[in-house]
Amino acid sequence: MNKNVITIFEHDTLTINQQGLSQHHFNALVKFNDLHNGKYFTVGHNKIKFKSYVGVLQVGNKVIEILPKADNNPSTNIQTISKWQAALLSMLQQAGYIKLNETEKASQNTGNRNLLDIYLHTFLKEVEFLAHVGLVKKYRYQSANKKVLKGRLLIHRHIQQNAVNKEKFYTxxxxxxxxxxxxxxxxxxxQIVCQSTANTSLKQTSSQLLLHFESIDMWSGTLTELENLIFDRKSASYQYAIALAKLIIQNFCPDFSSGIHNIIAIMFDMNKLFESYIYKCFKKRENDPSLPKFKVSRQNSKVFWGDKTISPDIIVSYQTADEKHLSFIVDTKWKIVDEDQPSDNDLKQMYVYNFQFNVLKSILFYPKVNQHNMGVKNYELSDLAQTAQHGCELYFADLFDENNKLSDRFAIEFLAKNVS
Incomplete structure (x- = not known):
């Protein structure tokens, strides 16, 4: 096992001196967490407790791998780690966060790379492609003091610059x-990859790619600008590369004092990742000949009070044998609950969804950990709202096959049961 790699699971605690975590590493992590308003973990006395974010943090030459884990198995042996490493990578790939070819998949399966290296490699390959086909060009305004009058003369600057030298024009x-x-x-x-990665191959590749950008000004805008970037027809091919770059830029924390404890992180909200993964698993079954016709959509919003909106994760719409058009809601939950013990807030949320989206059933969708699916339970009707009976179901999906590999066969079982 690599002594420079710390492996831990979401919601676990990491203390100083555990798996080689030094005081310097700890201090850098605290600074990084403060920079992100405590989003990734909670800081205690000489310890950090991770939240529901998974991925990789690199602090100097130390890599901290945070894996998802939805089971009751307390073991953290190599088999458990390998299972969840592969599951995370597969989820990220199928949810569209990263692209891997067969060689890269094999490299990960043999443990030759951590997730950070895979993500950075994906980014570099995407930039390499864009550089090969030609970097996108745009019109822009440029000011210059030249001997040729070209464009609009900037009178004030022209007088400042050329009071003595009458041969030039500031335009x-x-x-x-x-x-x-x-x-x-x-x-x-x-630049961040080249400056921060401990992987020699990635450092060399990023350095070579930077040669294509020598005449380009380094971006120095705000994170808000990064989030609100608008693509047009010419820049559409940049969307994936920019999405990868955005995560790299947002999660970089430089060490200005010495430079040896720079932090670069690739972190994902496990709740959002699980939602995206389930949506993609359902979406790709839309044209499955073994299933009735249905459509899957996500993040449909409706106003419910003032300018406040609600947005269920997934809506599945279908037509019954007698040609009725029906829908149901799926709200994914990356947590372990007993088969008959959802949280009150989740049940209330589904109750509101049923009313606002005019559906008879909503489903709380969880990873399965020995629970049984009990079917729909109806809500009690109030005197004020004597409408059709509607209910909520807790559904527990078995995400792994008999070989402990992530499998999407649950999607067929779930859709066959509910789309009819």
Missing amino acids: EHQVYDSNNRFNGILKKAL
Whole structure:
């Protein structure tokens, strides 16, 4: 086992001196967590307790791998770690967060790479492709003091610059080149990779790719600007690379004092990842000939009070044999609950969904840990709302096959049961 890699599970606690975590590493992690408003873990006395984010943190040359875990098995042996490493990678791939070819999958299965290296490699491959086909060009305005009058003369600057030198003109004119925000963002992420990765191959590749960006200004905008970036027809091919770059930029925490404890992190909200994974598993079954016709959509919003909206995770719509158009709601929950003990808040949330989206059934969708599916239980009707009977079901999906590999066969079983 690599002594520079710490492996831990979500919601677990890591203390100083555990698996080689030093005081310097701890201090850098606290700074990183503060930078992100305590989003990733809770800091205690010489310890950190991880929340529901999974992924990889690299602190200097120390890699901390945070894995998902939805079972009651207290063991953290190599088999358990391998199971959840593979599951996380597969979820990320199937949810569309990363792309892997067969060689890269084999590399991960043999333990040759951690998730951070895989993510950074995916980003570099995407940038390599864009550089090969040609970096996108945009029109922009450029100011310059030249001997040729080109564009709009900037009178004030012209007088300042050329009171003595009468041969030049200070002008503003349009240029069409690759020096734009999209390429600037990629350059910023490449610089972070080159500066932070401990992987020699990735460092070399990022350094070589930076040569394509020598004439491009480094992006220095705000994270809000990064979130609100708008793509057009010409920049559409950049969407995946920018999405990868965004996570790299957002989760970089430089060590300005010495530079030896820079932090680069690739972290994912496990609740959102689980939702995306389940949605993609359902979505790809839409044209399955063994199932009735149905459509899957997500994040449909409705106003319910003032300007407040509600958005269930997934809506499945279908037509019955007698041509009735029906829908049901699926709300994914990455947590372990008893088969008949959902939280009150979750039940109330489903109750509201049923009313607002005019459905007769909502389903709380959990990973299975020895629970049994008990079917729908109806809500009690109130005197004020004497409508059709509607209910909520707790559904527990077995995410793994008999070989402990992540499997999406639960999607067929679930849809066959509910779309009819």
